[in-house]
Amino acid sequence: MSKEYNPQQIEKHWQQKWEEDGLYRSVIDTSREKFYFMTMLPYPSGNLHIGHWYAMSPSDARARFLRMKGYNVVFPMGFDAFGLPAENAAIKRKIHPKEWTYSNIDNMRRQLRSMGAMIDWEREAISSDPKYYKWTQWFFVQFFKNRLAYKKESPVDFCPNCNTTLAREQVWGEDRHCERCNTPVIKKNLNQWFFKITDYAEELLDFSAIDWPERVMAMQTNWIGRSEGAHVVFKTERGDEMPVFTTRPDTLWGATFMVMAPEHPLVDALTTAEQRAEVDAYVDMAARASDIEREATDREKTGVFTGAYAINPVNGDRIPIWISDYVLMTYGSGAIMAVPSHDERDFEFALKFGLPIIPVIDRIDGLAKSFVVNGSVKDGFDKALSDAGIAADKDKDGNIRVTLDTAQIDEYVALVEKHLQSGFWVEIVGGRWLFIFEDGVVPFNGVEADQAILARCKSLEPGVAENRTLMEMLAGQPFYQEALFHHEYGAMINSAKFTGTPGDAAKSTVTEWLEEQGIGHGAINYRLRDWLISRQRYWGAPIPMIHCPECGIVAVPEEELPVLLPDDVEFMPTGESPLKLHPTWRHVTCPQCGGPAERETDTMDTFMCSSWYQYRYLSPNCDFYPFDPEEGAYWLPVDQYTGGIEHATMHLLYTRFFTKAMRDCGVFDQIEPADPEHQPASIFDEPMTRLYNQGIILGEDREKMSKSRGNVIDPDDLVSKYGADTVRAYLMFAFKWDQGGPWDSQGIQGPIRFLNDVWNLVTAPQPGDGGSKAADNDVRALRRKTHQTILRVTRDIDEFSFNTAIAALMELKNTMQDYRSTPVAHTEAWDEAIRSLLLMLAPFTPHIAEELWAFIGEEYSIHQQAWPAAIEELAEEESITLIVQVNGKVRDRIVVPANIGEDEAKTRSLASENVQKHLGGKAPRKVIVVPGKLVNIVG
C-alpha cells in the first residue's frame, strides 16, 4: 500500500473486485427482512450530471446503511430510454435514436460505476428494450380490455411550423413555444388515446397508506382539484339542455346570464342570425389564440352574445347566453351559470358588458356604505349622524361618506328620510341594498328592481344616463369599491323562499331542493383530466392497436407482442412520425376478421414506461409476465423511493394510478404475499410506501445549472480530481439533503482534508508513547466519543440527515487526532474507535473504508459487516458543565458530576460568587433545576 491517499487507484480497484465478487447482487432470502430501495431512474442524455450524484449517492449511503443493519436490500438501476431528445439527435445529426440512446447508456453505466454505488446490475431495466416494452404494450392491452384506455378527439398542443403535435414536456417556457423551432404552440383537435385516471381521482386523494412528504401530497391534491357543488340543468329557450357545474348552488338566484366556451358544441346551433358574424369571428379568434394568450388572467375579459336565451330553472328568469374564452371547454361541462354578484370573473364580465348583477348572498362582515352627495340632504344631517354614533366623514367636495354597521341601517334610513332634499336619492350598499327616494325606500332585490330603480335615478340625475345597470352606476363611486362584491358563504338574500337560509346550510339546503325538483343534484368535479398517452413520435413504445375498417379498434393479440419498432425509418426534418411514412410497417391483417387493417402509428408517452419500472426491476428478463411473481411476493412494495420534487404531479401521480389500475386488472392476483402476517392487505394499492425528495444543486452563481450559463459542474472532472468518495462526502456534508443549495468549489476542501486525515490516522504509525500507560480518564473519554458518535450517526442516517452524520464523524476524527500522540493510541479503545470510524464511513465513502479496513487486517468486505452497536452506558457523560442562570441569563458555569442531584445543583449554584452578585443580596424567588443541564435562579 502506498503511503499517500490515492483515490483514483483504490476506487477502481475495489469497484472491480466488488463486481467480480457480485457483492451487490441481491437475491431472495426469506430468512432476512427485505428492503426495496429505489431512486428515480435517469434519462440517458449521455452524461450523469451533478444532480444525479446528489440524488443517488445519499440514497446509496442509506441503502448501504440498511444493508449493514441486516436488511436484505435491493438497489436497482435502469434507464428511461424512450423519448424525444433521441429523435431530435436523429434529425439533427443523422444518428439512429437507438444508436444514440445505447451509446449514451454505455457511458452512463460507466459513470454510475465510478460512483461506487451498490447497484445490482443484474436487475437493470431499459425501457426501450423490446423485452421491456413488450410488457409496456401488454399493460396497454390490459387497460384497453378493462376499459381504462380509450380513444377520443381532444385538443392537444400543436406546433404549426413543425406540423406535428407536441407532448406536454416538449412545450417550453412561459410563452409556451415549441422546443425544436421556438414557434408558439396552438391547440388542435386530434384523435388521441387516453387512460382513465379520472376514475381514480377519489382514491388518489387518499394518502393514508403511504408516508410521503406533505408537499407532494399537497401538490397532488391541488392537481386533482376536487370541488364539491352541484350539477344543475339549465334549458335554452329552444329546449336544449345546458348542464353546468357550480360550487355555489346557493347563488343560483343570482345567475343572470350564462357563458359557454367558444368551442362548446351548442354554440353554432344557438347563435341567432343577427349575432352570427360576431360569434363566428370570436370563435375563430379563440381558436387561433395560443393558450398563453387565452389564459393570461390579467387580460381584460372578452366575449360575444349569441342572441340566445336560457331559462334559470330556479326562478324562470330569461337570461342571455354569451360565449367567452374565460370559460374552458375542458373543465366541467364547458358552460357556466354566471353569478356576477359573487364570482369575481363573472362580476368583471358583467360590468364590462352591462349585464345585471344582483346580490343574493349577505355579507358576513356586515359592511355597509352610503355616499351622500353634497346638497342631497338638509343641514343638520351630519350632526344627526354623529348624535346617532354613525361613522361618517366629508370629502373635499362636501360629500358625506358613511360607513355603517348592519345594526345601524334602520336608524340611518330614518335619518336620511328625514333630511332628504327634494329631487335627490341616497343609497345604501353592501350589508343591505336600499335606495331611499323622497316617496319611500326601494330595495334593490332583483332584475326588475335593477331597471326600475335605475330609471328613477336617471330621471333625477342625467349624469348616470350612460349606465346600463345599477351595479355599473355604483361601481363608478370609488368609495363603494370593496362593498359591492364578495364571495363569502353568507346567508341567502333575494332568493325567493330560500331568503334567510344561513350560510353554513345554504349549499346543502339548495342542493337537496334541486334534487327534489329534478333540476339538479349534488356533484363532485375534478380538475384532473384523463391521461393523454398518444405521441405522434417514433422513439417510443408503439401503441399495440389495430384499426380495422370492419371491426373497428382491435388490440394486437398478446402472443404477438411486442409490436416492434421498425429500424429502417427516415426522419423528417418536420418531426413528423416516421411510422406514418414507413412503406410497410403500418399495413397488417386484422386479428379478428383477417382483412386488411392498419396499425396505430402513435407511440406511448414515456411516463407510461416509467410508471411500472419498479416491477420490471424485479426480473428484467422474465418472459412470461411483466415481473416474476415470486420476486414480487418477496420484494414488493418499494419501501423507499427517492427523487426530485419536479415529478410530483406527473410521474408520481401516474405511477400511483398505474399500480391501482394493475390491481384492478388483476395483475397482482398471482402473487402470494410472502408474509401475509406482516404485509397489509393494501400492499398493492400504492407503489412506494415511503418517499423522500432531495433538493437541487445550483451553480456557484446561485443560478440553476445550465450549459448556456456556463455554471455546470461536471462530476467526471471532480471524480478524476478528488475521487468519488470525496465527491460523495461533499454532496452529503454540504447541504441539507431536501434543501440543496449552491455549489462551492472551495467547500469541497473540507471533505478532502477529512478523508486525508482519516487516511493518515489509520495508516501512519502512531507517534505516541506505547510504553507508558494510558490514563483511564482518557480511555473512557475516547470510548465515550466513539459510542456517542455511533448513536448520532445511526439516528442521523435514519432521519436522512446526512450532513450532521458526517459532521459527527469529523468530530470523532478530531477527537482521535487529539489522542493520537498519547498512550491512548495504543489501547483497545483506540482500535475500537478506528474500526467504528471505518464502519460508519462505509456507507458514505465505500472505497476508502474498504481499503483501510483491509489495511488494518479486517475481513473482506467491510460492506458485509454489521453496523456498529452503541453501548449507551459508555456514551454517557461523567461530568457536565452546569449552566447557572440568573433570570434567564448565564452567570456562571460549574463542572459537576453528570448525575448531580437537584438539591446539590441548587446549593452549588447559589454558592457562586457571580450569582450572588447578580442577585444583589436578595433571596431567590424560585429556582428551576433542569437535571444535567442548567439551574435558573429567578430573583
Place this chain on the structure above:
RNA sequence: GGGGCGGUGGCGGAAUGGCAGACGCGGCGGACUUAAAAUCCGCUUCCUCCGGGAGUGUGGGUUCGACUCCCACCCGCCCUACCA
C-alpha cells in the same frame, strides 16, 4: 389569486422549550519553508467604558426560560392558476 417551502455569522449549515452559531468553507495571526503550496497551532456574530450589553426576517403573546410553541405581518424561492 391559491398552495407549498424557507428566512440563524462573510458562506454552507448545527441546535428533544434549556450555553445560539456544532461541523466545515472562507478570513485573520503565527509556526514550518529561500519562497509558495500543502501541513500544523491560535482567533474569527456584533457592540463595549472589558463590568457587560445586543443578537436567529418584523411586531406581539405563552413561559422561570423561545431559533424552537401560538397570533399577526414582511421578504425570498418553488409549484399552480380565468377550474365555475
